[in-house]
Amino acid sequence: MTGALVVLLFTTRHRPEPVTANNAVGDATCLSCHRQHATFEHTAHRLTSRPPTRASIAASFASGRNVLRTSNPSLSYRMDSTAGGFVQTAVIGTPPDTHTHAETIAYVIGSARKGQTYLYASGDRLFELPVSYWSSLDRWINSPGYFDGSMNFGRPATPRCLECHATWFQTFADEKVSNRYAFSGAMLGITCEKCHGAGTAHVARERSPLRVLGPAILDPARLPRARQMDACAQCHSGAGQLRDAAFSYVPTRPLASHLLSDPVPAGAQVDVHGNQVALLARSKCFRESQMTCVTCHEVHQTQRDPTALSARCLTCHQERSHPPLPAQTRPLTGRCVDCHMPLQASNLIISEHEGTAERPLVRTHWIRVYPDTGHAVGPSAVR
Secondary structure, three states: OOHHHHHHHHHHOOOOOOOOOOOOOOHHHHHHHOHHHHHHHHOOOOOOEEOOOOOOOOOOOOOOOOEEEOOOOOEEEEEEEEOOEEEEEEEEEEOOEEEEEEEEOOEEEOOOOOEEEEEEEEOOEEEEOOEEEEOOOOEEEEOOOOOOOOOOOOEEOOHHHHHOOEEEEEEOOOOOOOOEEEEEEEEEEOOHHHHHOOOHHHHHHHOOHHHHHOOOOOOHHHOOHHHHHHHHHHHHOOOOEEOOOOOOOOOOOOHHHOEEOOOOOOOOOOOOOOOHHHHHHOOHHHHOOOOOHHHOOOOOOOOOOHHHHHHHHOOOOOHHHOOOOOOOOOOOOOOHHHHHOOEEEOOOOOEEEOOEEEOOEEEOOOOOOOHHHOOOOOOOOOO
């Protein structure tokens, strides 16, 4: 083999790297060439973590709307926008004998489609703040995992949690605590490189004569079906347990080498939040086809239109073969997902509020007939 051929083979081969602050180019660089995907910047994936600003925090700091009262008459929370940042303050006691505990929001978690929660930093550690925001109620509410009426600022933000809400954080191994980070260089939101791999080699090659040898970037659509599903499952298959370093996964690897997923026995109930892949795997549509998540989802765009999503169903299913429905008064077009992927309440994301347990409604990914609803058409909004 000639030396020139060896160089050619070596140069052509590209091994995707997990993105870090040292090998990332950022979305602005990606979009300077791939302008057709600029809509990705407005998706829930891209906005799933952000710095705290008036624009990124959906909840109100206005007087009269910035206080959360709890089931404990001696405990309330006040949310303030100050010159030093956005602050959550626990007020304990009865005036005038009160004392407070205040923490400043460091990161906003969630696009606000359903709600947001907020993190604060204490030294090099990150914790969840006790007050979140729910979009359906349009108000502050007790954060999931915190008990109403009990003051607590101690729920750690673990690397596995951040791995699904950010592209990269520098983590520190510590046998005693799990939530130590270096915040410099943190990459918030799910960026282009989370799914395509670090872009430094790609950009360097595209700006040189070596571009004829290939793009030096990962195209998930070209992966085998199992790896395509793994790429989504890294965040949509439940919490699981990390087997190697957080933020080290790239979609060319089997996900099982990175994440020990929670077992899902046949017949076991699967919550609609967090494990959409397991629900989809139970669907006849999935089992009897080669479909993947992107068969229905265009990840570079915001998708809210149930009619458009239902049209994906009709690429395989014919509406004219659908059996008649009881008391059918409207055409079926555009209502596939409302009937066969209905909204269901999550039992994993629960906030206690005013004596009730608030649960978000999430669209199930177990595609099937739901006889308990009598095929009734559910809400038209795609959640």
